[in-house]
Amino acid sequence: MKYRFPLALAFLFTAFLGVVFALQAFEHPPVLSAQSGFRGTGMVQVANPRIEAALWARNQLPEAPDAASAEGDRASEIYENVPLLGHLSIEQFGRIMQVMTEWVSPEAGCNGCHVEGNFASDDNYRKQVARRMIEMVRHVNNGWTSHVQQTGVTCYTCHRGRPVPEQVWAAVPEQGARGMAASPRMQNRGEPSVGLTSLPHDPFSHYLQGSQNIRLQGPTPLASGTPHSVQNAESVYGLMINLSSALGVNCTFCHNTRAFSPWDESRGPRLTAWHGIRMVRDLNNNYVGPLRDILPADRRGPLGDALQVNCATCHQGVSRPLLGAPMLRDYPELAMPPAR
Structure with a gap:
């Protein structure tokens, strides 16, 4: 009986912290929405003045x-x-x-x-x-x-008065969360790179280097008939969350809520983003990545590679870098x- 009060107090304090953290995940008012598709389909962009x-x-x-x-x-x-x-x-x-x-x-x-x-x-x-x-x-x-x-x-466009742009990335050791949240796939660490979700926290190495295509759907409705794994889908989703945050938009900026995959039902910015992803790969592979050979240790990542670019490096929270200034x-x- 003597432990009930401290336990109850601890429970209330934990619940209070849970509510505080949950509220941080939502936009604080006022929130405005702009419709970009047919009414009732969720094709809206949300903005907070x-x-x-x-x-x-x-x-x-x-x-x-x-x-x-x-x-x-x-x-x-x-x-x-x-x-x-x-x-x-x-x-x-x-x-x-x-x-x-x-x-x-x-x-x-x-x-x-x-x-x-x-x-x-x-x-x-x-x-x-x-x-x-x-x-x-x-x-x-x-x-x-x-x-x-x-x-x-x-x-x-990238530097904004800094010797190193604020938004850059480097490959990280393959380590997930510890304890009960442990994962062998670099997950459950709540990294800002993937919106503090449980998704793999390095969505860049796979898709913003080399030439690996971003694919989720297989050629058949059965899991046994697709070459794309669940892990692949999770990494792609992490990249999409990062891209959305980089541009300050949500999924419907590029995709159609009725069918995300078909290109003929997507919005125009999806094609611009397709070219942008390939541009970032080109820059990392041919310009930024090779600089590792001349950069000092404090200008490289934990695995020795150069600090590389992603969509946020230029966009920094807006859909058009520097608001489209020419x-x-x-x-x-x-x-x-x-x-x-």
Whole structure:
């Protein structure tokens, strides 16, 4: 009898914590919904004005400096070791160097990428990384218009004033939760990467590297006739949760509630997302991933790979990075150089 009161108090306290945590999983009012399909089908997007205001404030584009003249001497005629931007005029070159510094290393300044006193040197690994990133930006602006259209990207799209973008990922050791929640499939850890769900917490290594297709449905209605496992479905669902969070949307932004799979019943953004996933794979496989060979240990993940990109790296909570600001229009220096 003497233990009943403490036990009851502990039960009430636990129940109170459960209610508090449950409430955190729901949007706090006011919540607004916008219908994007036939009424009664759940084809709606939900927005919270309180959260939306903060998102819009974080996705404002810095004011572009005045355009630079393309006339005059070329940068390669004045400066040493400028293989990528040497075709620019001196004024254009100075302008793009200034904004790149503000976008990526505003605190360190020029010495964030250059060797102090010897700007021509390649001894600073960050300069080698920056050179590869310029190539990547050009590649996106010219080779992936199926995803970025004519809006384009710049260093600021991802970096936002940070030497390393806020939203990046790396492969992690295959370890699930411990104790009663233990799982052999990297599950039940409640990681933010999958919306704090019990799904496998690394949805990126399978689908944002290499060329593995994202598939859930098999060719027959029987489980024995499909090559796609339950584990595969869980990983795909984790990726979709991450993608939804990255863009600040729900499933019906791309899919039709009546039938998620058929392309002819999907919404237009699904095709844009299809190209976006393949673009991310291309960037990780050919630009970001190979940087592991020159990056120091503190710029790599726990397994030694480079910190790589996903949809959140650019989008950062909105369906169009920087609210669709036409970045490339103000920075033509980051388009491909003119043919020679």
